[in-house]
Amino acid sequence: MTKEKALEIFTSKFMGSSDCKITATVKNITKLVTLENKTTLFNENEKADYFYYIVDGNIKLSRFSPDGKEIVIRIVHNNEIFAEATLYGRNTYPVNASSINKTYLLAVNIEGFKELCVKNHEFVLKLFVTMSHQLRYFVDMVNDLTSADTTARLLKYLCNLKEKKGSSTITLPISKRDLAMLLGAAPETISRIFAKLQNDEFISFNGKHITILKDITEYSPN
Structure with a gap:
């Protein structure tokens, strides 16, 4: 997997555009991350500089209870983002993230993305759509666990x-x-x-x- 291929997938599948200008703009604020099977990406309360898009693979988001029991919050799949909560003022990661299998990620610099959002409302609209899907997922999850x-x-x-x-x-x-x-x-x-x-x-x-x-x-x- 190359960064160019990862950017192509991100802009076409996530941003819904194959515009070369958008790809070139995003290239400057991203980096390709490759994780082997069962590798930690970040830990809860670590300083957050990036949110992530999964190009290929799966990521487990989890937390640990006071007695040390791992609680799986979510499994993130291809063409999904995670750690996007860091875009809204939180400067640390709220969960642990680790790969389930070999995984390719596009790490998006948070401050760089915020600057792009100011200049390009298309990014903001896409993020709103994604966040609404995430919210629906968590509402459904809570409902399922309780009922x-x-x-x-x-x-x-x-x-x-x-x-x-x-x-x-x-x-x-x-x-x-x-x-x-x-x-x-x-x-x-x-x-x-x-x-x-x-x-x-x-x-x-x-x-x-x-x-x-x-x-x-x-x-x-x-």
Whole structure:
């Protein structure tokens, strides 16, 4: 992955433009970051100079409880940004960030991006759209954790993966342990639900590779 290719993906998929002028402008305030599997990008309360766009790969955002238990806040995928909260006055990162697999990121300098926003309202509008999607995600997550059971949360997660990939065959981007933390469940509970879904012939799976055989939104455990 080259920086030029990463910039091309960022401007076309995230900014919705392939304008050479925009690409040239963004180039001056960005750098390409490559992370190997399970590598820390930043820790909570570290000084924040950049927010990030995922060109390819997956990032886990987490915090630790007072007793040292890791709590997964969000899994960030391709064509998504994270640490954007630092654009609004916070000068430290509110969470820990680490790669789940080999990941390519475009690091966007915060102060440089703010200057661009003053000159180009297109950047501001795109950021507002992204923030609204992020807010909807967190509202849905809180609602699911407080009102839905673990099976319903897992089914929704699988449906979202299917929708993003546009295929009934998907690959879990995270381990079942991390998935359990994300869904607020024990790993053994997630394993039991996967086994039941397979026994009921709604899915088939081999490791992280899952094929959805039926409309799992209609699934009702006996």
